[in-house]
Amino acid sequence: MRNAIGSLIAFVVTMVVATSAWAQSYQIQPGDALRVEVLEDPTLNRTVLVLPDGSVNFPLAGTLRAAGQSTGALGSSLAAALAPNFNAPPSVFVSIASLAPPPLPGAVAATGPTIEVFIMGEVGIPGKHLATQGTTILQVLAQAGGLTNFAAPKRIELRRADNKTGVMNKYTYNHNGSGSGIKGNTVLKPGDVVVVPSRRLFE
Missing domain, CATH: 3.10.560.10 (Outer membrane lipoprotein wza domain like)
Known part of the structure; x- marks a missing residue:
């Protein structure tokens, strides 16, 4: 029984580590929905959409390039852009809320309903x-x-x-x-x- 519980705990830890590693290495794509949290000002917390041109728009920060960056890199960019509005650079955390859906066959055609x-x-x-x-x-x-x-x-x-x-x-x-x-x-x-x-x- 103890061996089974130990194996289960090891599996869960492995999955958490693997998920964290994936999130840190994932490159943001147009169409992704990102969850942004600003520790110093929770009123700024929101989910933002990565536009087709790869940018995101965030209050007090303006428009920033997101596509091709990791969530950590975008968090750093947002913190730098928000810094003039705070006494010290804020702590900004970015996570993937949902991935961009795969393109549908024929989605480029404008003839559908x-x-x-x-x-x-x-x-x-x-x-x-x-x-x-x-x-x-x-x-x-x-x-x-x-x-x-x-x-x-x-x-x-x-x-x-x-x-x-x-x-x-x-x-x-x-x-x-x-x-x-x-x-x-x-x-x-x-x-x-x-x-x-x-x-x-x-x-």
Whole structure:
């Protein structure tokens, strides 16, 4: 009996060590969901999505390159970017919340009944969403659970890659209905990314 318990404990320890080693060596990919925890300010804790261009957007830190980095390296980059907002560099821990799903056969074709769009930032359900063709930016925000109390509704961005150059173009959308940017009835295209940033102080 003792031998069996000892073997079980050894197996569990081995699995924990192996999982930890994998997490430290894993290179972040577009589409991954990352859990970010800031020890000194738990209000910043959240899950962020790695955008198709390999970047992540985080409050007070801005946009950072994530793809190709380990979780530890990204944590260090976030800590450095957040440092001006703290008396000392904060302790930032990054872990994998979920891996990017494998591409579906034929997913690049835009002829199906649904398209894939990405929503990140201050919405109820960030991540990859399937939207019916013809869905507008206003409708997809509703599909994602709406804006959180920390959202900056006047600075929502639609990021769309240029088919020829691959450059990610940015368009501003004011959820309050005013301004000169795109309107709520703008129809989404496959691969579009909607970014809802956090409010600034006094915004």
